Amino acid sequence: MxxxxxxxxxxxxxxxxxxxxxxxxxxxxxxxxxxxxxxxxxxxxxxxxxxxxxxxxxxxxxxxxxxxxxxxxxxxxxxxxxxxxxxxxxxxxxxxxxxxxxxxxxxxxxxxxxxxxxxxxxxxxxxxxxxxxxxxxxxxxxxxxxxxxxxxxxxxxxxxxxxxxxxxxxxxxxxxxxxxxxxxxxxxxxxxxxxxxxxxxxxxxxxxxxxxxxxxxxxxxxxxxxxxxxxxxxxxxxxxxxxxxxxxxxxxxxxxxxxxxxxxxxxxxxxxxxxxxxxxxxxxxGNFPENSGLSNCLVEFKKIMDRLRCPDSETHQFIASALLMNAYPPEMHKFPPELVFKSMYEKHCLVAYPTLESTDFTKGVMREFSREFTKLGPHNSSATLRLKISRTVE
The missing domain is CATH 3.40.50.300 (P-loop containing nucleotide triphosphate hydrolases)
Incomplete structure (x- = not known):
């Protein structure tokens, strides 16, 4: 037996x-x-x-x-x-x-x-x-x-x-x-x-x-x-x-x-x-900690993007690709992206923008986070997707 x-x-x-x-x-x-x-x-x-x-x-x-x-x-x-x-x-x-x-x-x-x-x-x-x-x-x-x-x-x-x-x-x-x-x-x-x-x-x-x-x-x-x-x-x-x-x-x-x-x-x-x-x-x-300073980073990044008059869609995509790389390193199980975002990143996004804009900003980032997630595959790691988006924004 x-x-x-x-x-x-x-x-x-x-x-x-x-x-x-x-x-x-x-x-x-x-x-x-x-x-x-x-x-x-x-x-x-x-x-x-x-x-x-x-x-x-x-x-x-x-x-x-x-x-x-x-x-x-x-x-x-x-x-x-x-x-x-x-x-x-x-x-x-x-x-x-x-x-x-x-x-x-x-x-x-x-x-x-x-x-x-x-x-x-x-x-x-x-x-x-x-x-x-x-x-x-x-x-x-x-x-x-x-x-x-x-x-x-x-x-x-x-x-x-x-x-x-x-x-x-x-x-x-x-x-x-x-x-x-x-x-x-x-x-x-x-x-x-x-x-x-x-x-x-x-x-x-x-x-x-x-x-x-x-x-x-x-x-x-x-x-x-x-x-x-x-x-x-x-x-x-x-x-x-x-x-x-x-x-x-x-x-x-x-x-x-x-x-x-x-x-x-x-x-x-x-x-x-x-x-x-x-x-x-x-x-x-494992021992990879959550970034407690993410809220402050998002606030500073918002100031830069506002100064450059960058479209919201590009801002959301740029942030989402960075979060995706943090959430899905090599060999990580592909946990449902909506659950990962709500658990790890939503609270930081909600404090990055003024109260009236926080919900739209958070929804926009989560939408792009989920969209980029669908592109992950054997030949498309989160780091590869991040690199592509970084070059586009440049």
Whole structure:
């Protein structure tokens, strides 16, 4: 089994074990800088393993090895495609396999241990597992499939869904979130009024894109038939128009950027609190600070351009190209330009002009910033665009 994450007691509470599985998957990709993986989470009772064997027949998801808390695989069929499918699976109802990764029988070259700070040192393992899913897995997940067959399992899933989960942001601007939740019913009495009444109340406002898929009437059929509705539903949600557009809108990360951001977040102890959103832009910029003197620079630049009687359109374009070079250095993820501008530059632009003109000036710069962004490409870096505009203004 391809163990990825594990939970163990460390004497002072709990620790998260990272086996390095995500790193291995990304390193084995043919073009990780230009592949944009989708992550699906399969969680719940053993029916999830039956579904995985059916949906991913070329992956050996049941091979012997350390189980851990969460296993991670990549679909062998899609591994070399532009949009490969990665799938994680976990038993959220029992502790089967937990602690395996630190057994002396298994060796992991890149195994790491992280202490999990929890407000209550007596937190149960169930609470810690929910914390890890909400904090370290859900923010990167496209589709979640919960496999349930009893009221107690449904209550467990509902607690997880109703708990807060972290979001990804660009500065103080949230990235588009489009997580699809599928509640899969595969066992039990489909005509049980109590069970059906509970299912009707499963939807939670935290996850508006939620579907209850009842497969209980398919008992006795082949697994290909049983899980065909689930396969179609997952495919529809992965490759719907909105998902494809999100790649174009830079809401999906390349495999390289996905691992870099996830790994950096894993090492930030203050981000273990799931209520704290993850600022991807701050992590991506690393130690490159925001220019606190930008407002004064814009004021001085305005005086020069006014003296030269330069048209507003040229002023806006000249400023925007400089900001673009600051925002998108080589190999930077192409975060949505409107979010980057609002997070980093809007406040400086608003103080550069008198009150009556500040809004028009800011809108003009943001418009040119977004327009120049669309020109970025393999042969057009932000520095190249800046050079072209500088020569034009001269």
């Amino acid at each position: 391809a163990a990825w994450l594990d939970v163990v007691s460390d004497g002072e509470g709990w620790s998260l074990i990272d086996t390095g599985r995500l790193r291995e998957i990304v390193q084995d990709m043919a073009h990780p800088n230009s592949q944009f993986p989708f992550l699906i989470l399969f969680a719940g009772n053993p029916s999830r393993v039956r579904a995985l064997r059916t949906l991913f027949p070329r992956n050996n998801v049941t091979r012997k090895g350390p189980g851990g808390f969460v296993r991670l695989h990549i679909s062998t069929v899609t591994a070399q495609k532009e949009q490969p499918v990665m799938f994680a699976e976990t038993d959220i109802f029992t502790q089967n396999g937990m602690g395996d990764t630190v057994s002396s029988r298994y060796r992991f070259k890149n195994l790491r241990r992280f202490h999990i700070p929890v407000p209550d040192k007596g937190a149960s393992v169930e609470e810690v597992k929910r914390k890890i899913i909400a904090s370290k897995i859900l923010p990167w997940t496209k589709v979640i499939c919960f496999f349930v067959s009893s009221s107690s399992e449904m209550e467990n899933v509902q607690r997880l869904l109703q708990g807060s989960h972290r979001s990804l942001t660009v500065g103080d601007q949230p990235l588009p979130e489009n997580i699809h939740v599928i509640i899969v019913l595969t066992e039990g009495d489909a005509d049980n009024p109590e069970s059906n009444a509970y299912c009707s109340n499963m939807k939670d406002e935290s996850f508006p894109n939620q579907t209850i898929l009842d497969l209980r009437h398919h008992t006795g059929m082949s697994e290909l038939v049983i899980f065909e509705p689930l396969r179609r539903l997952i495919m529809d949600q992965l490759y719907e128009r909105d998902s494809i557009e999100q790649i174009g809108q830079n809401a999906n990360f390349s495999a390289t950027h996905l691992y870099t951001l996830w790994n950096a977040d894993l090492q930030l102890q203050e981000n273990w609190q799931k209520e704290v959103d993850l600022d991807c832009l701050q992590i991506a910029r």
